[in-house]
Amino acid sequence: MDYMKHFIDRFVFFLRYDKRLLLSFCITLAPAALAYFVEGASLFGWSLSGVGFIWLLYESYVSYIAQRKGHAEKIKFPTHLSRRLPPHAFLVKCNDGVAISYSSINSNLDALRISFYTIDGHYQIPQNIREIYGNIFNYKNIRPDTTNDEKVRLCSDIDNELSTSHQDISLAIQKTDYFSSYITNEAGNLAVRRVDGSSRANGIDYYYRDGRILALSESSASNHIGVSLLVVSSDGYLLYQLQGEQEQGKQMFGPTASGSLDWADVEKAALVGGNDFSRLVRIGMLRELTEETSALELDPQGKIRLTGYCRYLTRGGKPEFFGFARVSQRHDEVRIVPRRERKKVSRIETYKIDCKSRVSFLQSLSAFHKHIKSQMIEHTLSLETSAILLERYIRELSDDRYQEIMC
Structure with a gap:
């Protein structure tokens, strides 16, 4: 159940911003739902693993495209901000x-x-x-x-x-x-x-x-x-x-x-x-x-x-x-x-x-x-x-x- 909760959370989040994920989800979920009525809950659970597989493929695709477009890197806090603080403000650093x-x-x-x-x-x-x-x-x-x-x-x-x-x-x-x-x-x-x-x-x-x-x-x-x-x-x-x-x-x-x-x-x-x-x-x-x-x-x-x-x-x-x-x-x-x-x-x-x-x-x-x-x-x-x-x-x-x- 925890696995499905984590999967659904990620799916819903990315679906909000990338509609292409809906198609891959529906394609995988349809035979899983059919299997539930034909063979019972065990086959349905096994078929749901296909949803996770499609998800992994999608995440790999997102990572691949992102890497082709560039990369993220850590930057240092701009020290000049310390000299432009509003009144009554102070910084805490750790x-x-x-x-x-x-x-x-x-x-x-x-x-x-x-x-x-x-x-x-x-x-x-x-x-x-x-x-x-x-x-x-x-x-x-x-x-x-x-x-x-x-x-x-x-x-x-x-x-x-x-x-x-x-x-x-x-x-x-x-x-x-x-x-x-x-x-x-x-x-x-x-x-x-x-x-x-x-x-x-x-x-x-x-x-x-x-x-x-x-x-x-x-x-x-x-x-x-x-x-x-x-x-x-x-x-x-x-x-x-x-x-x-x-x-x-x-x-x-x-x-x-x-x-x-x-x-x-x-x-x-x-x-x-x-x-x-x-x-x-x-x-x-x-x-x-x-x-x-x-x-x-x-x-x-x-x-x-x-x-x-x-x-x-x-x-x-x-x-x-x-x-x-x-x-x-x-x-x-x-x-x-x-x-x-x-x-x-x-x-x-x-x-x-x-x-x-x-x-x-x-x-x-x-x-x-x-x-x-x-x-x-x-x-x-x-x-x-x-x-x-x-x-x-x-x-x-x-x-x-x-x-x-x-x-």
């Missing part, structure tokens, strides 16, 4: 990854009243990108067991002025999918060149043009919303993970939980909180936490604190929200329980944090930051950004507010 965050938004994010509204229809990959998707898939070598889940695209920006003045903010979202992000956002650090070496497409164009970083409302990328969460246990341990076999951050240290909003999160948020965007983000964070670990119970306050927001420039300007929470379990009670998540998480790591005061917490967090940088295993940009934004969030709290949250 390994080859670069993110941009905004202190004016982060300072008010947890208290902002943000609503969302839905744009009809499904996100469509621009025509110029459809012409080179074969090059990108060849370079990225997407895992065959990756499913094309429905994701949430962020179509508008958190306005700096509105966030500072604490006015109500309304954000537009739209349904998208994981593969669309792979073709657009994940090509943000790639250039596609023709056989003669001339440029055919540049991933920088997804987020930077005419000397400025593009707003989400101007971006042609999928821009599905990512979430990252750091958790401290009841006995004062910061929990983070060694990530497993996955597309992003393979075998690297990452936050306690990270992933992206599913469209099902939007449907759940609509049931429990109407169009509250902050609630939607927290629902996604909690789902990722419970999918990847056994940390099911939040602290008595029962709240995830939103510590910040960024856009991953080396991932085409993809938006990401960050959070922090206390859980009721001790550190040795939090484990990787669901079998299906073992590929995502290899093991849970811990680091002792002194939570007695705001100052001691900041000192422990600074020591943790140095600790992960000293390890032989690399850590993800999401963990780097999570630690920096959490430190900034705690630093801006009053001592009384800190005690209210942590105790």
Whole structure:
């Protein structure tokens, strides 16, 4: 069943942009369906393998054509962007990854009243990108067991002025999918060149043009919303993970939980909180936490604190929200329980944090930051950004507010 799910996901995605696949599918499926009525389910299942064979031939054809037209290669982040940042913006760098965050938004994010509204229809990959998707898939070598889940695209920006003045903010979202992000956002650090070496497409164009970083409302990328969460246990341990076999951050240290909003999160948020965007983000964070670990119970306050927001420039300007929470379990009670998540998480790591005061917490967090940088295993940009934004969030709290949250 998993094999068919992966096949159907890929088939539906490519069918949306390449109608030639429909003919090959129907030609193969017709005798398989006939065999079901003549010989029964076993022959039908055997005949379906022919669909997979046709699919492999088609993927080989796409790869061959893509290679004849050119190839994709990794490009370095343009350093001159560091000198042209908008006010209140700062960059976070880790390994080859670069993110941009905004202190004016982060300072008010947890208290902002943000609503969302839905744009009809499904996100469509621009025509110029459809012409080179074969090059990108060849370079990225997407895992065959990756499913094309429905994701949430962020179509508008958190306005700096509105966030500072604490006015109500309304954000537009739209349904998208994981593969669309792979073709657009994940090509943000790639250039596609023709056989003669001339440029055919540049991933920088997804987020930077005419000397400025593009707003989400101007971006042609999928821009599905990512979430990252750091958790401290009841006995004062910061929990983070060694990530497993996955597309992003393979075998690297990452936050306690990270992933992206599913469209099902939007449907759940609509049931429990109407169009509250902050609630939607927290629902996604909690789902990722419970999918990847056994940390099911939040602290008595029962709240995830939103510590910040960024856009991953080396991932085409993809938006990401960050959070922090206390859980009721001790550190040795939090484990990787669901079998299906073992590929995502290899093991849970811990680091002792002194939570007695705001100052001691900041000192422990600074020591943790140095600790992960000293390890032989690399850590993800999401963990780097999570630690920096959490430190900034705690630093801006009053001592009384800190005690209210942590105790």
